Each structure stands twice: as C-alpha cells, then as structure tokens.
Amino acid sequence: MKQTIGFSEFQDAFKSLRPDNFSLQGLGVLWDYFEQYENDCGFEVELDVIAICCDFSEDGWENIAKSYDWIDLSECETEEEKIEEVKKCLEENGALVGEVDGGFIYRDF
Numbered sequence: 120m121k122q123t124i125g126f127s128e129f130q131d132a133f134k135s136l137r138p139d140n141f142s143l144q145g146l147g148v149l150w151d152y153f154e155q156y157e158n159d160c161g162f163e164v165e166l167d168v169i170a171i172c173c174d175f176s177e178d179g180w181e182n183i184a185k186s187y188d189w190i191d192l193s194e195c196e197t198e199e200e201k202i203e204e205v206k207k208c209l210e211e212n213g214a215l216v217g218e219v220d221g222g223f224i225y226r227d228f
Contacts, residue, residue: 121163126150129166136168141224145177148217148224179222180205187228 124132130146141149149171153164180202184190190208195201209215209225216224 121165124166132166132168137172140172141175141177142219144219145224148219149175152216152224174227175216175224176227177219177222177224183209183223183225 126147129150130143133141133146157164178186183205184192184201187208190205192201192204195204206215206218206223209223212228214226214228216226218224
C-alpha cells in the first residue's frame, strides 16, 4: 500500500522523527532530489526518514572537509576556493545533492 505525499507531509515526517537532521531549506533540496529521481527512474521512492538520515547529510564546507580528509584544500588560498573545492569533490564522487545556505546536502560516503 502506498500513499502519495506532498512537501508538507515530507517535512512533517522529518520534524516528528529527526527534527535536527536537516534545515527546512535542506528538506526542500532533498524533496526536489527525490522528485527528480522518481521522474528519471520511473518508480516511486518509499519515505523512510531514518534511512534518508543515514544516507544523506547537511553540513558546512569546513565540517565536510574535516570529515573527509581526502579533500585536499592545501592549494586553496581563499574561503571561496575552499568552498568550490569541497563542492567539486562532492560532485566528482556523485555525492552532491544540492546547496543550502552555508553548506551542502550530500550522500554520505
């Protein structure tokens, strides 16, 4: 049995189970990602808040760079260059889902 939900129900599911995992903006990015995924693949995604929270994260570029020491920022001189390098690394590894104010939504490695 399946139920079609809208963004409001998607947001409410996270608020009730994992209210601190994603910002409202981050939930919007995830919503768009899953909507596009469903359209591209032709099948529906089951809403499993816990699984999504295990597979995806929202964080700032500095924390991402610290968490994944293979992201090399040594050649970057400015903060903007560092942000772009983190973004590039996420993109190249197929992990970038989207950007939010102050960070990124990405698939965990």
